[in-house]
Amino acid sequence: MGAGVCALVTASQLGCSGHTGRFALWAPQAGRVELIERVHPEAEEQRLTPMELVRGDDEQSLWRAQVQAPLGYYRYRLELDGHTVEVADPWSRAITRQKKIGGQVWSVVSDPLPAAAGGKTLSPDSVSILEIHVGDQTSHPSADGQVAGSFEALTNNGAGAGLEHALRLQVDALELLPVASWPFYEQQGVNHWGYMPGYLLAVTHRYSRRWHMTPSGGWLGIDEQGVFHDPAIELRALIERCHAAGVGVIVDVVWNHISAEPSNPLRQLDPGDWLARDEHGQLANHSGCGNDLNSNNPYIRSLLCAAIERLFVEIGVDGVRLDLAEILDDTTLSLLRTRALAVRPDALLIAEPWSLGGYRPDQLAKLGWVVWSDVYREALRDALLSPDRPASRQLCASLSGGAQLPLSPALRHRFALNYIESHDGHPLADACRMALRVDAPHTDQGKAAVTLKLTQLAWALLAVTRGPIMVHQGQAFARSKWDRSHGYIRDTYNRDDEINWIDWSFDPQTQRVIAQAGSWMQARRRWLEPVFRSAQIPHAVLGEQVAALLYSASSASWPEDQQVCPSMVAVLWNLGRDSSSLTLPGRGWRVVFAPDAIQVFAAGPQSQLSLASESVAILVRDP
Template sequence: MNIKYHLAASIAALFLSQNVSAQQRFNEMSYSPGETTFRLNAPSKPTLRLYDAGRGGKAYKKIKLVQSGDNIWTVTVKGNLKGKFYTFDIGHGETPGVFAKAVGCNGGRGAVIDMKETDPAGWSTDRRVSTKSPADLVIYELHHRDFSVDPSSGLVHKGKFLALTELKAIDHLKKLGVNAVHILPSFDFASVDESKPGVPQYNWGYDPLNYNVPEGSYSYDADLPSRRIMEFKQMVQALHKAGIRVILDVVYNHTFDLANSNFERTFPKAYYRYNADGTPSNGSGCGNETASERLLMHDFMLESMKYWVDEYHIDGFRVDLMGIHDIQTMNDIRRELNAIDPGIFVYGEGWSAGTCAYPQEKLAMKAAIPQMPGVAAFSDDIRDALRGPFSDDHKAGFLGGVAGLEESLKAGIAGMIAHPQVDYSKVNYSKKPYATEPTQMVAYVSCHDDMCLVDRLKASVPEAEYDENELIRLDELAQTAVFTSQGVPFMLSGEEMLRDKKGVHNSFNSPDSINRLDWNNLKVYPQVFRYYSGLIHLRKAHPAFHMGNADLVRRHLEFLPTQDCLVAFRLKEHAGGDRWNDIYVVLNANKELRTVNIPKGKYTIVCANGEVNESGLGEMEGGEVMVDGQSALILHN
């Protein structure tokens, strides 16, 4: 091993005082009207600089911190510093520290504020939305700017946190039926210049700067540190009042850069992974990766997530590139969150974007999900079975009439658990079950960082580009598979209004013209919204579709014989306590109609030919049942 790397790792293992808790280490600024205490965990003596403004101007005071423990430095400044700004400097450049809770414009300086003053009226009675099981969730992933910026949205607070407080936005989500909003990174990120709110700028936000402060560009005044905090809380409060959970997308696996990051400027070499030759490991594909197995990064992640839960009442977390983090850290996070609220849902990407400088078998990859009870992972198995491989936008899957993916789709429908009728040797990626419970699988067909469903269908199914009716049929068929699966269903915002992104695969910095939702589509394609809403409400109303328990799924989910590009299953014997006895779901991706055999008797049709109605669309007799091409059929007795 490289001597420099070995030395850095040894130092990182020894830097903590046994008498200082993680919470104390990361409580870098404690304000009261009479005095403010500053604390930093750093390897050498920091200088504290105090400023009148969040940017520009010179420091009006410089103070050396005093050592108060192993690598712990503190100073208490008398007087009322509210409204002032600060930085630390150990000789690597100024930084607001690693755990600033309020910052000035563009996040270069920490802000001294009274956090109690950021609470909106009624915040003390705001509560996370309870859920019996993650299986009850229906997740809607959105980007603040995408959702509201277009004039067609009719929303007042365009591109802002407050858009999600507006009646029209809340009404839309409730009519659709989703009960959890996954907001793309909403912490303070680096790529948008907050000082130019009038200049159109776009980024998804996967370039972390300050992890524990809301992003200023989504606020009305990035220069006023308390405003972004209050507006974020108002958003959470409004969604909670509507019964909608708020899931925060967290990006602990890398920073915007390494050399100028708050981590590196505060405690060099302590937060990142390095290769044997001393170069930064790059499992994130962004030039660096953090080291969750090291105590500082491990504790930072735990304290950060608990802070968002306590201060902002967050209901869940989506962990970006979870496969970069180690299994033990993810289990520790789950344990700490359980102590606060076991209903907080944690899920992530069970992969990395490159090779990590840490043993693969210790990383929180999808295959390691059985070692992480209470943690879920996205299923690329069902995603790519439906639409085709991530690696080739133009290659079709089940939806495009490609045979041989039926077993992969069945695995996803079962929640990626062991099921006697699923042959994992024929599953596209996972050659064995990766979930011990169906709630450990997130079912989806599209999300932000890929072609949206419409674009993918147009790219991979030639006819869908020119035949709008076929496009809609396949779109609805895809989501029928997602919303009738036993996993936790997840959808990208705007799919319910047939959004497109002009064919752009990776639109992380594309303009609004590519990423924005066109709300006019709700009038052009009302049948699409009705279908999505009908599916979601059908799922929520019937426990058979979300049993949430592997044994129940194995007992009550029975697959019918598969055909090429056709998967059918029965949810039998009042599955999960459902009032319906037997529910049949048939997914036919063939262009032509197909027949399946079900027991004779009278059945009520609740989904057929692009319509969903729980009360019934008509009745039919069992026996040989015909299913139209590129459509789903759901019926019950």
């Protein structure tokens, strides 16, 4: 069955073709299908068009209709198992929904956007990424955004949030938590983060200009004159503004499961193999959210391919990050990569390589995906929070990039995304506070200073790590997720409040901390990216407390306009609580970046270095 279905689905261009008026629906179980069209979802008059059943060689059902001058909004009415149901199009490029729990959803007749121009190449050798939630960046009153919590506010606010913050931190790219359409309000609560997708091709209204203008029960995206405003255009405009500023954009996509809302068309139309099931026929739940998708199914596979192509071609993203990618089968993962690279050869493709059902970083990396490295995260957290914090070979391996992956040592750093904090779990600063047994932030000034120092040390270690790195919003200034009722909160996916919103009212000390974080990224770009791009494997040097990674460099590693091209670059760190020394081979080492004290002495044919406690430094040796 699979090959025939896949060929049929791919050739038919499912969904609405736009204002040409061609509609196609894959509904294998339907006995009859009608196309319902209205000029507004609440219009009294509607046009009904019977859809024609087309059967492929495998006897599966494809329904088609051709109309003149589509009316703007549409749904399908189907007979399924003796019942009549109405659903929006699972291949909707845009939808409108009522802003309330259980509100109706109508598909919008939407033409493809013109192909996006330009973009930013994000090299897996060294890219630095800032993970953010669009709404959290500008929803706090201190953000002073023109349209709070919106795509627009990320580049139009009075507090230096969003794009300006990324420029201040000098990162290469923003990674946006999910932006596909999802039901914000459900019976079980608020889907704040967006990890309960509804329509994979459509962009969410949650970050549109009209979100706050729409009253409860109103139709999202539709203005007073009945004109529809597609949030995909606002997202694309944001990406264009980021590109103009030299910042790339990655989006987090959730293609392993769907939302639990009863009106989700993938649930209603499921013939029994669109959603994954266990050996007892029950819905699989490797995602922890229920309603896992069966990516082995050709229909679902085609939908995911259409989604990734639209993101790169029409929306103009520079990369994607697959949530819980382990759930997807290898054939689909390979096909998604092929489709993405066909339309965007320099696409950055990132995958979260685990789920409740498995852990597959090695296999996903072999398939060509850059995988989140929990090994790096745990190694750094353990090193920072251990009582003695000795220099360790494990930490050297972590900072050299991808040591845990069964790939070529010269290339494996490109396939491990190194991070120490993300949207999931406790912020690093809160983990430090809990380890120090601080009941609440700022209750113990001495321990608050220790926490800040540890988070700064973690940032510096990330900045000198080979391969792609990611930091999370608020990580640069030791942000906390604490409240009086719950203490330190681990997961805040359902909190659209000040627990998640970023407070931009920084005191002078915090401003200095952010500036130093940006300086580290600048030093990374200036001195480390050139050697990270080479295939040279770093050499580790370990002392009692201080450790170093040495990278050889040739003149070809450096920019053409650089007058002096170092022959070697060294990254040093001392996690101990006292200054300590280390011997490096050769003489002529000079310090190019070290916020804390470091001294270099000649010691015969070698160099002796003394590095301050809890500090990181970058040195070079000229030819």
